[in-house]
Amino acid sequence: MHTEILSPDQRGYAQAAKILQAGGLVSFPTETVYGLGADARQDKAVARIFEAKNRPTFNPLIVHVADVSATKRYVVWNDLAERLSGTFWPGPLTLVLPLRSDSGLSHLVTADLPTLAIRVPANPVARALLKAFDGPVAAPSANPSGKISPTQATHVINGLSGRIEAVLDGGSCDVGVESTILGAFGKPTLLRPGGLPQEALEQALGQGLEARQDADPLTAPGQMLSHYAPGAAVRLNATEIRNEERLLGFGDVKNAALNLSASGDLVEAAANLFGHLHALDAAGDSPIAVSPIPNTGLGRAINDRLKRAAAPRDI
Numbered sequence: 001m002h003t004e005i006l007s008p009d010q011r012g013y014a015q016a017a018k019i020l021q022a023g024g025l026v027s028f029p030t031e032t033v034y035g036l037g038a039d040a041r042q043d044k045a046v047a048r049i050f051e052a053k054n055r056p057t058f059n060p061l062i063v064h065v066a067d068v069s070a071t072k073r074y075v076v077w078n079d080l081a082e083r084l085s086g087t088f089w090p091g092p093l094t095l096v097l098p099l100r101s102d103s104g105l106s107h108l109v110t111a112d113l114p115t116l117a118i119r120v121p122a123n124p125v126a127r128a129l130l131k132a133f134d135g136p137v138a139a140p141s142a143n144p145s146g147k148i149s150p151t152q153a154t155h156v157i158n159g160l161s162g163r164i165e166a167v168l169d170g171g172s173c174d175v176g177v178e179s180t181i182l183g184a185f186g187k188p189t190l191l192r193p194g195g196l197p198q199e200a201l202e203q204a205l206g207q208g209l210e211a212r213q214d215a216d217p218l219t220a221p222g223q224m225l226s227h228y229a230p231g232a233a234v235r236l237n238a239t240e241i242r243n244e245e246r247l248l249g250f251g252d253v254k255n256a257a258l259n260l261s262a263s264g265d266l267v268e269a270a271a272n273l274f275g276h277l278h279a280l281d282a283a284g285d286s287p288i289a290v291s292p293i294p295n296t297g298l299g300r301a302i303n304d305r306l307k308r309a310a311a312p313r314d315i
């Protein structure tokens with residue numbers, strides 16, 4: 001794949017929006033770091049983010065929108081969010097709020113959590129792109145997993161060239177560290193320190209912030225064993241169907257109740273993972289057997305999630 005470098009002008013924004021609509025990946029500058037964007041409503045587009053970054057887990061992603069009114073389509077709004085957004089948006093603050101049941105977002109964006117991290121970036125290039133696209137853009141930082149976050153288009157090219165459709169070149173990022181993430185329902189809780197100082201938040205709210213707790217489900221969604229577990233028992237690496245089991249297949253297998261990807265495509269399998277687990281969960285409680293998934297590329301993230309789904313349940 002050739003990675004296009006787009007200029008921050010009307011033609012560049014239109015082209016970037018077109019790529020996003022078609023399910024492609026566009027890196028764009030925000031005031032914090034460059035993001036790797038995809039249409040947050042398209043499972044396959046979001047799955048490709050994890051593939052391009054070579055991320056071994058499906059961490060939940062931040063959704064970027066053009067303005068405050070757009071956020072209300074995706075999250076349940078409250079007074080705290082109203083105050084904080086009035087003071088700090090657009091800017092380097094991400095709010096975690098309850099996900100609306102009619103959000104229409106891919107399960108992969110939230111890693112199937114009932115909450116959503118959302119922000120309105122201030123960078124003019126990001127804003128112009130979000131306006132041209134007119135939809136929710138899921139974007140982690142645009143670096144290969146485990147590498148340093150990019151603050152210039154050349155950093156993105158060095159890390160991801162050939163793996164994504166385009167980079168919008170908007171020069172250097174002003175802030176240079178990721179956004180501050182705040183749990184904004186119940187007590188305001190600092191989930192990640194970042195580009196907006198904690199003191200600024202505390203001053204605006206007239207109160208201290210709760211610290212993140214290790215046991216807090218908001219803090220470490222990926223580590224929660226039970227969250228990903230369907231009601232039924234799950235058996236991995238199944239090469240045959242036993243007794244009452246229902247097979248969640250991968251590749252060319254017979255008698256699958258559902259198949260993550262009949263053609264053995266890991267991007268398609270990742271896009272289908274949470275949806276298929278939900279569907280099997282809703283359809284009954286007989287055990288689920290899962291075909292072996294190759295442990296390469298997105299297969300590692302899929303296996304990470306499946307291992308959690310299959311883990312023994314203490315409670």
Ligand code: TXA
Binds near residue numbers: 059110115180218221
């Ligand atoms: O500045 C930023 O925030 C950049 C730019 C591109 O916007 N984005 C960014 O995304 O840093 P990422 O994927 O590298 O970090 C997202 C963080 C993760 O640590 C994730 O666990 C947390 O946000 N997160 C996302 N959704 C969450 C949720 N529902 N609850 C708690 N944490 C969440």
Ligand code: MG
Binds near residue numbers: 140141149
């Ligand atoms: Mg990152």
